Amino acid sequence: QKEVEQDPGPLSVPEGAIVSLNCTYSNSAFQYFMWYRQYSRKGPELLMYTYSSGNKEDGRFTAQVDKSSKYISLFIRDSQPSDSATYLCAMSAEYNFNKFYFGSGTKLNVKP
Amino acid sequence: ETGVTQSPTHLIKTRGQQVTLRCSSQSGHNTVSWYQQALGQGPQFIFQYYREEENGRGNFPPRFSGLQFPNYSSELNVNALELDDSALYLCASSSEGLNTEAFFGQGTRLTVV
Numbered sequence: 564q565k566e567v568e569q570d571p572g573p574l575s576v577p578e579g580a581i582v583s584l585n586c587t588y589s590n591s592a593f594q595y596f597m598w599y600r601q602y603s604r605k606g607p608e609l610l611m612y613t614y615s616s617g618n619k620e621d622g623r624f625t626a627q628v629d630k631s632s633k634y635i636s637l638f639i640r641d642s643q644p645s646d647s648a649t650y651l652c653a654m655s656a657e658y659n660f661n662k663f664y665f666g667s668g669t670k671l672n673v674k675p
Numbered sequence: 676e677t678g679v680t681q682s683p684t685h686l687i688k689t690r691g692q693q694v695t696l697r698c699s700s701q702s703g704h705n706t707v708s709w710y711q712q713a714l715g716q717g718p719q720f721i722f723q724y725y726r727e728e729e730n731g732r733g734n735f736p737p738r739f740s741g742l743q744f745p746n747y748s749s750e751l752n753v754n755a756l757e758l759d760d761s762a763l764y765l766c767a768s769s770s771e772g773l774n775t776e777a778f779f780g781q782g783t784r785l786t787v788v
């Protein structure tokens with residue numbers, strides 16, 4: 564069993580839709596939860612970071628962590644074609660923002 | 676752009692050969708991690724270097740080795756290349772301190788034939 568599971572998609576939605584992306588994990592030691600966005604032929608870029616359980620909002624993006632269920636989510640409101648990319652969840656047990664366990668990524672396509 | 680540069684961008688090698696990939700970290704960053712991203716998969720942590728010392732290693736065999744230089748740039752070396760080593764190799768640099776983000780380079784696409 565992988566430590567981090569993520570539905571690979573692809574997920575295709577119309578412009579303006581609300582998108583929900585999810586990951587589950589098995590290691591209860593994970594404390595730091597990140598969402599990265601990766602465009603084709605580029606390295607991942609950090610979208611959101613959350614520590615422990617709770618919600619965090621940044622513009623059109625909301626990250627949720629439920630440690631009791633070992634489940635994290637990223638919501639994108641009013642999705643735009645420019646949001647089309649692969650979204651990767653990442654987790655770490657240490658306060659070391661450069662030693663992550665990544666999910667396999669969900670490919671999102673937002674149609675105009 | 677993140678300020679993290681990797682070279683080369685693409686590389687084709689033959690099975691059994693050795694390869695060296697390079698990463699220049701962002702200015703002010705003293706930590707570099709290397710990740711392997713197979714096609715359609717998420718990045719997998721290979722190892723991390725902090726101030727020229729290895730600081731943690733993922734589940735990769737010893738033929739994957741690394742180095743960090745006094746200017747904090749880094750190399751990833753892979754010996755006895757196998758077909759399954761074909762992947763995008765990413766490096767990410769970061770610094771110490773609270774809420775420090777890791778910035779990724781654009782990666783080196785390695786193809787082993």
